[in-house]
Amino acid sequence: LVLDEAQDLSGASLEELRLLWNWEESGRRLIQIVLIGQPELRRRLLEPKWEPLRQRIVLSYHLGHLSREDTSAYIAHRIRVAAGEGCLAQFAPAAVEEIHEATGGTPRLINILCDNALLVGYARGVHRIDKPIIAEVLRDMTCWGLRVANTPPISTTSVST
Numbered sequence: 001l002v003l004d005e006a007q008d009l010s011g012a013s014l015e016e017l018r019l020l021w022n023w024e025e026s027g028r029r030l031i032q033i034v035l036i037g038q039p040e041l042r043r044r045l046l047e048p049k050w051e052p053l054r055q056r057i058v059l060s061y062h063l064g065h066l067s068r069e070d071t072s073a074y075i076a077h078r079i080r081v082a083a084g085e086g087c088l089a090q091f092a093p094a095a096v097e098e099i100h101e102a103t104g105g106t107p108r109l110i111n112i113l114c115d116n117a118l119l120v121g122y123a124r125g126v127h128r129i130d131k132p133i134i135a136e137v138l139r140d141m142t143c144w145g146l147r148v149a150n151t152p153p154i155s156t157t158s159v160s161t
Contacts, residue, residue, distance in 0.1 A: 006037035007044060014053060021056040065105035072096045074107065075114055088127040089118060098134040102146045109146065113137060 001020075003009070009017075023030040035041065035057075042062065045054050066074055075091055083089065091099070095117070103109035116137045117129045126133075138146055 001031060002034045002036065004036045006035040007041035008037075014050065018053040018056060021053075063107060066100070066107060066110070067105060068097070068100050071100040071103075071105055071110060074110060075099070078111070078114070089121065090128055091117075092128055092130045094131040095129050095134045098131050098138075102134070102138055113141070113146070116141065 003017075017033060017035075020031055021029070021033060039062070042060075044050065045057075072093075075096060079087055079089055079091075091114070099110060099113055099117075103113060113134070114129075117133050120133050120137055121127065121129050124133075
């Protein structure tokens with residue numbers, strides 16, 4: 001059983017998971033449970049009332065912030081996995097630097113920022129995501145609390161009639 005966004009589970013659901021973890025037959029567990037969640041999950045499980053549940057957790061891992069190099073490798077990996085061979089989309093090194101700077105290396109924020117940048121690139125018919133595109137996306141992502149680049153607005157070509 002894999003549960004994503006487990007920080008949003010109700011107390012009753014967490015208790016049910018604890019009981020499910022007890023199921024055994026011939027000394028073997030009948031179910032393996034993977035909880036995936038935001039840092040709030042870890043804080044919640046540290047509450048004293050969840051100690052019986054914590055005792056059943058065999059492995060816990062916290063994915064921290066990525067370094068600049070890891071951010072670059074992460075973006076390249078995500079494009080390879082999502083697009084496969086022949087993908088023309090690429091992020092310019094300056095764009096990757098801006099992504100890392102704006103997100104602090106937080107993988108979920110990197111994903112959101114890159115997804116939006118790829119959408120802008122697609123809408124413009126470009127395959128190379130550069131720093132001005134990232135700056136534009138950052139200006140539009142006002143509710144995320146990301147650092148907005150001090151890059152001037154992207155110039156558009158206007159046609160006079």
